[in-house]
């Protein structure tokens with residue numbers, strides 16, 4: 427099932443993890459990385475392990491610390507017995523880092539890579555395909571990369587991303603689809619600005635992202651709505667599929683005054699595959 431909204435919950439906040447179960451997110455990301463201070467990591471590992479041991483009511487991903495941090499093995503040792511649904515890999519740097527994490531996992535655990543957090547990561551965005559069936563998606567971030575390169579800002583005055591981060595976002599989108607996995611939009615940090623979030627998420631869906639990460643409960647319904655096909659979109663997709671079914675062998679057809687051909691049929695089938703029962 428496609429994940430529309432993935433809510434981050436700091437791993438050292440067990441109260442919030444419990445609360446997060448009832449908020450309507452499609453998945454949670456229990457964080458051991460940036461939202462947890464170094465001294466709090468051991469307690470956070472224990473809290474996440476205890477949370478994973480409860481009966482599972484929704485997909486639970488865990489964001490571990492990066493490969494090479496010296497912390498990831500302790501993270502995995504603590505959480506793998508609880509069989510998380512997935513691991514979020516921060517500071518991923520392409521296929522080799524995906525293979526390195528894959529080798530540490532057993533069982534049915536997916537991987538969501540955050541694929542734009544270091545300068546080298548940008549050059550690995552086309553290398554995620556064909557490595558492991560565990561790969562569920564690629565996502566991106568515009569917080570760590572500017573810090574890594576000494577940029578003073580990732581955003582223009584109007585809030586839109588500057589050119590380097592638009593490039594990172596676009597390459598993530600194409601890298602995910604080249605690997606045959608979902609592209610997931612990054613967080614919208616200003617959690618009080620729900621109109622801005624709605625517009626941002628709508629652009630993500632328009633461009634080919636299938637879901638988005640959230641940081642605050644109020645963001646979840648907005649994100650779910652943005653990544654759910656509307657009744658009108660579903661009706662049009664069904665009409666396109668029906669038109670080709672009624673005209674077997676046809677290449678191009680007309681529907682309501684516009685031309686439809688193979689890409690339209692493909693897009694319609696993709697959209698219908700995402701419709702939730």
Ligand code: COA
Nearest residue numbers: 433434435436442443445446457460461613617641642643
């Ligand atoms: N998960 C579950 N519950 C959350 C939550 C989250 N991520 N963020 C907020 N809440 C809950 C609060 O517990 C509070 O519940 P209550 O009304 O029952 O007390 C309610 O939502 C309102 O919270 P609010 O006061 O608006 O937020 P805050 O100022 O306490 O916290 C953040 C703001 C950003 C620190 C918090 O939303 C958060 O921790 N987000 C995730 C951060 C993260 O993991 N970042 C790493 C990836 S970028």
Ligand code: MG
Nearest residue numbers: 460516569570
């Ligand atoms: Mg980070």
